[in-house]
Amino acid sequence: MTDANTLIDTEVKSNDVVLFMKGTPQFPQCGFSGQVVQILNYLGVPYKGVNVLEDAAIRDGIKAYSNWPTIPQLYVKGEFVGGCDITREMFQAGELQQLMTEKGIAAQTAA
DSSP: OHHHHHHHHHHHHHOSEEEEESBOSSSBSSHHHHHHHHHHHHHTOOOEEEEGGGOHHHHHHHHHHHTOOSSOEEEETTEEEEOHHHHHHHHHHTHHHHHHHHTTOOOSSOO
16 A cells, blocks of 8 residues: 555646546546536636556545545645545535635636
């Protein structure tokens, strides 16, 4: 589990926006992951998708890392934002866009 934790920590800290998800941004393999991908794509935010289905250690490890039981999980500048529901609610309230701006992440689409 240590190797997975190190890999997760590296991904979270070396990418401005990272989404631990089922599937890939091009081919999400669950509806919740797909919703977060749609939101990030709509905002035009560059992000990295990590497919937890490729590695059971990462799939279990990300839940322990964030102390959050579900996937997807969105991180912005090393900070855990939340899963699908939280991301969607923040987006609908304009809070996700504000967070991206505050963290210095340039979105291509003004919302």
